Amino acid sequence: MASKTQVPPWYSKFNLPALLEHAGQLRNIPCSCDVTQRPQCGSLNWAIFLSFDDGVEWVFRSPAAEEDDISLEAAGELLESEVATMKYIKENSSIPIPNIFDYSSTKLNSVGIPYILMSKAPGTQLQNFRWDPHLLEKGVFPQRQHLGPTQKEKIMQQLGRIVSQLSNLRFNKLGSLFQEAGEYRVGKCLSPAFIFHDRETLGDVERGPFKHDEEYYQALISVFLLHVQELRLQHNVFFAPIPILEGFETSQSRRSAVSRWQDFVKIGGKVDSGKNRLDYCTAGHFLQQMVPFISGGAIGAQPGPVSGFPLCHPDLSASNIFVDGDLNITCIIDWAFASTVPVSTALMTPGLPHPRDGTDPFLDSAFKAWLLTRLTLLDGLQDYCYFKELYTSVYKPVEEVNISALFKEARKDDKLIEIAEELADDEEWxxxxxxxxxxxxxxxxxxxxxxxxxxxxxxxxxxxxxxxxxxxxxxxxxxxxxxxxxxxxxxxxxxxx
Structure with missing residues (x-):
């Protein structure tokens, strides 16, 4: 009997000989694995490379067994949805994505863990190039080739064509894609806003599928409000946005600012304080009122030749885009959280090098949708700024808006008074x-x-x-x-x- 091999000890135990035998049978060519390789690790998955005797390489990817952010059940659902999404895209577009050769969404297989076997992405990750225009001190980061305006434009044009193809892959509901008996269907939404930061554990949350985009946005806000009242807030302090590079002349200045910010929020335990949670609840109060200004009916969306909700990749970051030496996009990876979305969300310009880096404000409806989704995910760095920009974009006040005064007035609302009392009772000792x-x-x-x-x-x-x-x-x-x-x-x- 083949022994189980641990690769490496801090990820998952699995039956490596069984994996190599299975992969070899799929191609009828002997397969091997360098057991000294360091696995590639993403936010929720880890991966290793398998090599065949003819030089072909495959990727073996599996959910991280010790990942605390999502359950094994949710990881299995994400894997099922990712496979269905990639198959559908492969069948209905020319978007370059990996080929899937085999998968199992549970550990009930000869390998012993959930996995996907797929082709290796050709080229190199876009993150190996410098996208941002800021000058960085020598020795701070590894030297990378800086991308100029013409090179960036070439990449963005290609991403535009990819997003355009995705926008034509439409369904009649909002949610994640699954495949049953050869048929594709839209099921509950597994996008990060419903899963990350232990949100999958929250009860009383409508998770779809949704028939209308207004229902979808209201569900995002509902899970956001439950999060800020019941779960840890990670790094978020509403009235203390995390310093970002754009606000400083040098990266050293920015790092010093981040250190000062960390010191400040540590005093009084600001992150999980009742005041901070109430600030976010107040923001949610306003977000609920803004939904009609963001949903399809309010932005002039009219029935056209293509109706329904398009597929969207939620993380078109530099780590998930592969390019060749001429900066031609060769592969898009990591489709785990892809779902159908409102048209305004699909129109959002990819933020590079990371989705939290923003979109173009002139795309009004898409800009509003980006601000709302970024804020409700609680994964950004500038929540105060997102809210202020969204409020200004929706209501277009003549004078500079005072968010603090706005929040103070809103807290006269009976619901917010009740929430404030509950949060005060739960305050940490x-x-x-x-x-x-x-x-x-x-x-x-x-x-x-x-x-x-x-x-x-x-x-x-x-x-x-x-x-x-x-x-x-x-x-x-x-x-x-x-x-x-x-x-x-x-x-x-x-x-x-």
Whole structure:
């Protein structure tokens, strides 16, 4: 009997000899695997390469067994949907995607784990090129070829053609694609907004399939509101957007700002505080009112020769796009969370190098849809900015909108008053928050590895905590306080002087 081999020990135990035998039988050519290779790892899956005697390579990919973000059941559903989606795309378009040779959505197979066997993507990942225009200090990142405007335009034109093909693959419902008895159908929606960050565990959530885009957007907001009340908030602080590179002259300045931001949100346990959760609940209150301005009926969508809801790849990031030496797109991978979406969502320009990097504001309906979906996913860096832009785009106020004042007035609503009382009851115990602060600032100086050793490290921790506390005091004195890039640049200038 073939022994089970662990590749590597921190992913999954599986029967490697059985896998190699099975792959060899599928091609009738001996198959082998370099057991010293380091698996490729994504957010939810890991993969290794198999080699055949004739030089052909396949990819063996499986859900990460220790992944806490989704259950094995959800991972199996995602795998089933991904296979169905890729088969449908292969049959109905010329979009370059891997060929699927075999799969199992459960561990009830000779290999012992869920898996997909597919062709290896030709070319190299787009992330091996530098997309952003900002100058980075030497030694910060590996040297990569910088893409100029003409090269970027070539890639975007190709992505436009790919998205155009996807937009013609339409269905009468919103949800994820499945295949049963050779027939394709739209089932419940497995997009990240319904799955990530333990959202699959939330009850009382309508998950589709949806017949109308307004139902879909309202469901996104509902799961968002349940998340901010019941689950951990990861890194999100509404009135303290995470510093992004565009707001700073150098990447070093941005990194310093991120450190200051981390110090600030650690004071008082801001991320999971009742105040922060209430801020997000208030944002959700407004989002519900904005849905009619975003859904198809409000943006002038008229029946045309192609009706229904198009397929969409939710993560056209630089890591999922492969190109050849001439920057021709050779493959698009990672279709696990693909689903049918409202037309306005399908129109969103891919944000590169990462989807959170934004879209073009002149595409009004698509821009609104991008802002709403990015905010409700709670996976972005600038939630305050997303909300402010969305509010401005929908209502077009004559004067500069004051979000803090807007939220204060909205909290007179009976539902928000009730939520505020519930969140106050669930507030984390103050001594635990203080201990978390002590632990954080006790080690933060050591992480900078100062030349002066432990004594200097301790002083760094004390100084950073003092600055964070002063900012915290100021934030409590001003109703309009937002810890944005202006604050972090000012602190850097003060320290420099």
């Amino acid at each position: 103050a001594p635990e928050i203080l201990q978390d602060e002590e632990d954080y600032f006790g080690v933060i100086g050591k992480m900078e590895k100062p030349a002066g050793g432990e004594k200097e490290a301790a002083l760094i921790g004390i100084e950073r905590r003092a600055i964070a506390r002063k900012i915290n005091v100021v934030s409590g004195l001003s109703q309009d306080f937002v810890a944005d890039e202006r604050l972090w640049r000012w602190i850097e200038e003060m320290k420099r002087d």
